[in-house]
Amino acid sequence: MECSCSDIVRKNAEKSLALAMALFPSEEWVPTETNIWFAKSRLPQEYREPQKWERELSQVRILTKKGSVAYFLPEMEIKGEKYRRCADLVLDGEVMEMKTISGTRETLGGKFRLGYNQGASLFKYCTIPNTFSKNHSVYIRLLSNIPVNSVKAKIAGVLKYRHDRGSFICYFENTSELYTWTYEELRSIIGR
DSSP, rough: OOHHHHHHHHHHHHHHHHHHHHTTTTTOOEEETEEEEEEGGGGTTTHHHHHHHHHHHHHHHHHHEEEEEEEOOOBBBBEEEEEEEEOOOOOOEEEEEEEEEEEEHHHHHHHHHHHHHHHHHHHHHOOOTTTTTOEEEEEEEEEEEOOHHHHHHHHHHHHHHHHOOOOOEEEETTTTTEEEHHHHHHHHHOOO
């Protein structure tokens, strides 16, 4: 039996809220748009950093229009690394860091690596029950005109010796195409 779109959105919402609450049990979650929630402690960012606020919303809208549900997490600095923050949000029950990138393949690889580490670091500092997945993903909105196969190869190379589970989502701004690959699929390109 097939799930309807509303069933998928409902399941995504349940998984996302459950993980967000497990990560930050004392946080209050505020709806801002359809399928987009923010940690109440993060809301002042709208006034402090309006361009960042709008960029993050525009990025996540690409996914929520397709049935995803996003919970933006409180801003939390990575311990011992000044000005580096943990992952941005929970999307469909999985921790995710978002980046917007223009530039070369090297820039893409570096920003992916940073996003990957931001997702992984959240689990180091937040304790959650074993019933939750510790998958963490990276979502990149790519403004550069880098071919799909080149993007896949670059990210596969970055993942070569990393063993965490998750996905890489890439929105190619120039073609309005959205791709999702699991880390496992990407590692298989290089035989790891």
